[in-house]
Amino acid sequence: DVKVTQSSRYLVKRTGEKVFLECVQDMDHENMFWYRQDPGLGLRLIYFSYDVKMKEKGDIPEGYSVSREKKERFSLILESASTNQTSMYLCASRVMGLAGGSNEQFFGPGTRLTVL
Amino acid sequence: AQRVTQPEKLLSVFKGAPVELKCNYSYSGSPELFWYVQYSRQRLQLLLRHISRESIKGFTADLNKGETSFHLKKPFAQEEDSAMYYCALRKAGANNLFFGTGTRLTVIP
Numbered sequence: 558d559v560k561v562t563q564s565s566r567y568l569v570k571r572t573g574e575k576v577f578l579e580c581v582q583d584m585d586h587e588n589m590f591w592y593r594q595d596p597g598l599g600l601r602l603i604y605f606s607y608d609v610k611m612k613e614k615g616d617i618p619e620g621y622s623v624s625r626e627k628k629e630r631f632s633l634i635l636e637s638a639s640t641n642q643t644s645m646y647l648c649a650s651r652v653m654g655l656a657g658g659s660n661e662q663f664f665g666p667g668t669r670l671t672v673l
Numbered sequence: 674a675q676r677v678t679q680p681e682k683l684l685s686v687f688k689g690a691p692v693e694l695k696c697n698y699s700y701s702g703s704p705e706l707f708w709y710v711q712y713s714r715q716r717l718q719l720l721l722r723h724i725s726r727e728s729i730k731g732f733t734a735d736l737n738k739g740e741t742s743f744h745l746k747k748p749f750a751q752e753e754d755s756a757m758y759y760c761a762l763r764k765a766g767a768n769n770l771f772f773g774t775g776t777r778l779t780v781i782p
Contacts, residue, residue: 561716588768597682599759599774600717607768615769647717651768662770664717 560584561665563648569671576635578668580648587653589631590662591615591623594645606631607653638672645669675700677762679773686750687781694745694776696734696760705763706736706743707770712756720745720758730754750780 564579582589590605592615602615606625620642624632631650635642648665676699686692698704708720721729723736723743734745743760757777761770 590769592772597774599679600772602769602771605769649717653768661719661722666716 561648561650561663563646563665563668565668566666567669567671569673570635570638571673572639574635574638574672576638576670576672578633578635578646578648578670580631580633580650580665581629582631582648582650582663583629584650584652584663585628586650586663587628588651588662589625590649590651591621591631591633592647592649593617594647594667600647603633638670640672643670643672675704675762675764675771677760677771677773679758679760679776681776682774683777683779685779685781688752689749692747692750692754692778692780694758694760694778696743696745696773698741698743698760698762700741700762700764702765704765706734707761707763708732708734708743708745709759709761709772710756711759712753717759750778752780752782754778755780 561582570576591603592600594600601617603621604623606612609628612623622634646668649662651662678697706723710720711717732747736743757775759775760773
């Protein structure tokens with residue numbers, strides 16, 4: 558059973574703080590993703606990584622960076638948190654199948670970040 | 674550019690009634706379509722994918738390329754179907770998904 562874990566369920570930070578959100582998966586998946594989930598906006602992709610040290614910007618990368626030093630771990634970094642980054646953050650992973658393959662994305666439980 | 678539209682933010686139906694959650698997409702290539710579901714206090718999970726042509730928990734979805742739709746249907750709604758439902762699209766050859774804005778389904782007892 559695939560397990561995707563996120564370091565915190567709830568996080569409260571102050572404006573300007575540097576914030577690290579950690580995600581770990583235990584199924585040796587190549588692909589990992591960070592989304593934010595907002596009411597009325599659905600899930601929007603921030604960044605994804607298709608291999609160690611590889612990353613690509615998603616739809617809303619501004620204000621975020623990522624790190625993938627090990628295959629199982631994908632970190633989302635808010636260099637200087639702002640109130641508009643208050644959101645639910647979801648991590649996901651997926652095995653690298655055939656190009657365009659329908660391999661499922663497995664999601665973590667989410668981290669609800671509040672920036673004051 | 675690709676786009677996934679779920680026109681209903683909220684949908685309420687009575688238990689035992691049919692339910693249809695709408696999803697329309699725009700993409701010039703051959704997409705893969707998915708429905709994901711999030712039950713209360715649970716993580717987002719895959720419900721079904723179009724290429725599997727399967728029925729999961731009584732739900733089905735048919736890809737209609739002519740109408741560019743992938744509506745989710747169930748003939749008799751159950752209370753446990755109450756959840757947030759997201760339609761998602763993967764472009765040919767891509768790794769990531771594009772999600773719609775979601776529809777919150779409430780099944781009234």
